[in-house]
Amino acid sequence: MKKFDVLTIGELNVDLILGGLKGVLPEIGKEILAESMTLTLGSSSAIFAANLSTLGPRVSFLGKVGRDNFSDLVYSSLQARNVDTDNIIQSSEHSTGITIVLSYVDDRANITYPGAMDHLTLAEITREQLRETRHLHMSSIFLQKALKKDVADLFRIAKEEGLTTSLDPQWDPAEKWDIDLEALLPYVDVFLPNIAEITAMTGTADPGEAAAALTPSANVIIVKDGANGAYMWHHGEKYHQKPFLNSDVVDTVGAGDSFNAGFIAKFVEGKPLRECLEFGALTGAINTTRAGGIAAFDNLQLVRDIALKQFNKKI
Template sequence: MSTVIVVGSVNVDLVAAGGRMPRPGETVAMARFAQTQGGKGGNQASAAAALGATTHFVGAVGDDSYGRSAVTDLQARGVRLSGLRTVPEPTGVAVILVDDSGENSIAIIAGANATVGPAQVDAALQAIDGEAVVVACLEVPVPAILAAARTTRARGWQMILNPAPALALPPELIALCTVLTPNETEAAALGGVDALLAAGAGSVVVTRGADGCEIHTAGSEPTFVPAVQASVVDTTGAGDTFTAALAVALADGRPLPEAVRFAAAAGALATEGFGARGSLPTAAEVDIRLTT
């Protein structure tokens, strides 16, 4: 069984859905509200576990009801939590609006996620035996992600960075990444694909939602991977499932183009339920979608 280690955030998602997005200064009525589990790291770990990987999570929650519910949810999904700390700061929160087309707008409050540090991350990764693929996002501090990348390289593992929310990255971090998975907006904010490859990234996979994605590797022509058909309900968390599925496929030894196709199908399936973890697919379901 493949092993995936996720270093990232845990949030509770406060979701308002139905209708249209408000414009600046405008109040709109939406159809329904839900409190669900989220955070890019928690979503990625949940998706990797659903796909059958042995999944470890490294992060932090608060000693509060949100934190306890987050831990319960991750445990129920089979995620291993020896690298998760409980801290005095409140559990992270995301406020999410979802319109009738399934598109979303998200604001996050870091809370406990901001306490994740290099020593915690390094110790957690060093304690795991065997081969692994490490996944990280930018909802925890960059020094923690850099520590994860350094330890990953030292152990001969692969590192996937989902650079969201986009912010300036140390060149060393870029050079330590096997794959980066920005969307179009994030890729532009990071200076573009060419700049990321010039900084030493192994490959950059740019996701474009319903327009598919592109694989960029230095010295090669871009490879386009089309989107997989889906009956979209909510796009929240689809990118997290894509990144997790990519990690699982690479951990299974699949070549990058095949791994990206697998990830595209997993991401499509993830849009067919409400909430970031409302439609996490199994590997068998992804394979079926790829053949239909």
């Protein structure tokens, strides 16, 4: 039996959230005061891995951090969710990445220092590591500069080793979208962008056109569309998954990662795609009932309680 169900390859960083900021923006030469400060595990890949682990699968993480206080926080937060951290690489040359979030009442301004995550290379990922897992999930390609150019090779090797695979590209901050999807997608079993990402990547106006453009090379395409639910294209057919309506959204931070966690939890159990999709929509909605991306998935009993009480779903 393999050691892990899912190996997550992705970016790792901490979030330093300065809250309660009102009105005035920071200005050069001046100082403003925040009302609260939270230092916590950040990164979309980590939210995915932590929440997937709560749902049941055995999850390992492969990423790159520095050797500093922030990497201690990354390790301890993942371990608290029972995510294996033995495949994380620590670099003495680079600092752990950080996002400083200036959180105003209605919106946020972020400053990110990517640090070590930019420096993970394909050469540091071994076939032995891939052989220990049944499934490879990767997230946030555009935040991993050194790995980006080799991502098609990584997925090809994973398929050669008999793994199933999934990929959430996430947004490209440079908006260049410079990966060769035609070379990559044949090795990706489930492609999980959101609607803005797939349209930007394909340069089309709507997700239907985008999916049609990718269909010759892609396998299953899932497109997340916030409060409208999600779409699936498979064998040229389109299917719409209705959302689980939450009339009392706290915030949507991490909803896409929690959707991915639910989808992949069912996928590695071998469930039919529509069941994976429905469960992804449920876990995406569950995410919106608590602040941030991981609080609603603190433990499986909490996830079950929210599903039953707020969405009338037994899991």
